[in-house]
Amino acid sequence: MKVTIASRQKSSKFPVTLEVPGTASTIKVADIATALAKKYPKYYPDRQRLTTEDKKVLTEQSLSEQGIDESTPIYFKDLGPQIGWRTVFLIEYGGPLLIHPLFYYATKLIYGSSIEHSPMQVATYYMVMLHFLKRELETLFVHRFSHGTMPFTNVFKNSAHYWFLSGFNLAYWVYGPWFAQGTVAGARNDVWVYGSVAVWAWAELSNLMTHITLRNLRPPGTRVRAIPYGYGFDLVSCPNYFFEFVAWTAVCFLTTSWSAFLFNIVATGQMYVWAVKKHKNYKKEFKDYPRNRTSMVPFIA
Incomplete structure (x- = not known):
């Protein structure tokens, strides 16, 4: 599944599209965080905050359970060194x-x-x-x-x-x-x-x-x-x-x-x-x- 990661902070790295194995019904936020960290090692999972467009923090539910599909961007915030x-x-x-x-x-x-x-x-x-x-x-x-x-x-x-x-x-x-x-x-x-x-x-x-x-x-x-x-x-x-x-x-x-x-x-x-x-x-x-x-x-x- 292709997942688009956007950022509310100014950054030349975003938006970025990630290829994450699975479907919206099987992929969870941990999978997204891992894929993003693999592309940008600086942003290890604990340093990330992933939210929906209306700023709701993603939970441990699957993407589909949170209303997210390939057309829905996920927003990233860098929490800084942890x-x-x-x-x-x-x-x-x-x-x-x-x-x-x-x-x-x-x-x-x-x-x-x-x-x-x-x-x-x-x-x-x-x-x-x-x-x-x-x-x-x-x-x-x-x-x-x-x-x-x-x-x-x-x-x-x-x-x-x-x-x-x-x-x-x-x-x-x-x-x-x-x-x-x-x-x-x-x-x-x-x-x-x-x-x-x-x-x-x-x-x-x-x-x-x-x-x-x-x-x-x-x-x-x-x-x-x-x-x-x-x-x-x-x-x-x-x-x-x-x-x-x-x-x-x-x-x-x-x-x-x-x-x-x-x-x-x-x-x-x-x-x-x-x-x-x-x-x-x-x-x-x-x-x-x-x-x-x-x-x-x-x-x-």
Whole structure:
């Protein structure tokens, strides 16, 4: 079958006609992407966005199921150099894992004097380290991504959030001498410390359970989407975000540091935006999607 690839961007390479084995009823978007990459190796499949004339992104259905035949042009957009989502996540979460030990152990170098850490500082350090170690392990062994890559330049923007807000910002202010052992600001009773750790641990385990539920919805090597059910999903579409918010709120309550609140506010705001978008997509894609669910916060939003 002959397929015409046009471009909305100015390019001397387009339009181009490709010979793709098969018919409109058997050819899928992956076949088109492979054929285009074979002709122009620079445009490997993850770098391509293929759409119809009315800008609808082509799905995994056959061309005929999407109303495309030999007379219908397919529009191409170059997404630019790409990087794998798994790699991006490893870089993002790796920042705090490097930064927090530096501020925690090199207090004399950073603050000018050795510090005996208060129980609050010790608990916060291990909570933060375990949180991001969990995220790294989930990236390697749990997550299955619906999109394999993202634009390379985005890795700097995404990493800045974790490296600066939950890295340098949180570490510098929480492990400083003003919260050290023997200070009024660093004093916490046992109920305060252990209560915060208990809530944090529950939220982290709950977050992990929701990630496992989402993983089990998608067979390996596919982009299949389905309605999630089970723990957390009875009330909200994105309980993983809600439990993450609870975990960081426990850190805020334990530290009482403005730096923790700043990170939590920014992170929660971003997660809420993502949750609303995913909630709308669920309702649009699945006609039988449960109506009682909210986006992220049970019964509220």
